[in-house]
Amino acid sequence: MYAFDIERPTTIGDAVSALGHEEAQALGGGQTLIPTLKQRLAAPAKLVSLTGISEMKGICTADDGKLCIGGGTCHADVAAGAGAYPALADLAGHIGDPAVRNRGTIGGSLANNDPSACYPSAVLGSGATVITSNREIAADDFFDGMFTTALEDGEIITEVRFPVPEKASYQKFEQPASRFALVGVFVAKYPDGVRVAVTGASEGGVFRWSEAEAALSANFAPEAIEGLSVDGSGMISDLHGSGDYRAHLVAVMTRRAVAAAH
């Protein structure tokens, strides 16, 4: 690693101030950023650790029924504490391994927007709202391509608000070595329609499969999407699977998610 200074503020305000420094970088749970620093793929002059900010941790239900998760809440705490949204708790409980889940945070995962990460599919598939240190961003406006989001320099994800669906499920086809999602599909059924969000597959990062959403909104059953397919040309193609294979998996995992939704 290149050398850097590290700060550990205890309030969101102090963290925002610290991030005002040129070449400062926010550090969530560090489960992606620390390996990246070890590879010397990033060279911040200053890291601002967010793990000491207690106001960014925890889970609660808002007056409007939405499930609110602090941006600094680790995956293990979401797995244990998001019982009001079982599909989300289940997703969080299958990220990485137990030790990674004790450090990695929802805010960190979303800010990084890894094309194979699990959380972006839940946020987009739920139509959640990302609350930052200075504004609210709808999920549909947040994700902006692989490793890219609407976040501006120094902006911190302080909370994510999820409307709780009638039924939902996340189904992940794991890449057997890394255990990241080769393809993961999050399906959520709301009174006003179904949302389908796909991670792991596209070179553009997480995306909504709108044809499947329309079909499933009319008939929420696995057979409703028989005959539908996504185009393999924009899909990630690597030694773990071709673009066409990933495109095929998108439909398979969508059907599985619909069948498993509860």
Add this chain to the structure above:
Amino acid sequence: MPQVNMTVNGKSASGQIEGRTLLVEFLRETLGLTGTHVGCDTSQCGACVVHVDGKAVKACTMFAAEAEGAEVLTIESMAAPDGTLNTIQQAFQDHHGLQCGFCTPGMVMSAAALLKENPKPTEAEVRDYLEGNICRCTGYHNIVKAILAASGQDVSAIAAE
């Protein structure tokens, strides 16, 4: 250089660190607690698992500065001061749960975290919990058996010794 202060194995510990000093480096190089191993240094293998405020974490993927004020437990905390092995360590010895031994500190610390959360895990739950702990001798069968035995469950029906 900044100073960091934490409690390690019940004793207060402090030292000068760089921002980039990893927790595992602080434990091994500053405190001389070399029981915690560095296997892959990429948070895959789990040889460096320690407990921070009661939670299993990979000490190669956390900065020492982030453990400021924390309670840290390492493999050196497991045996009694006179060297008597604790239940999990004894079960690893009884059931040949180690071959080269390199992964063992992490395996024991992960097992301790599991049994604290789930005192009577099934075999499948043990295997699932060890997803982030790699044994390159591939001695998983007896590691799982040792952990089940440490939980007080009968392992006589599990074949291989």
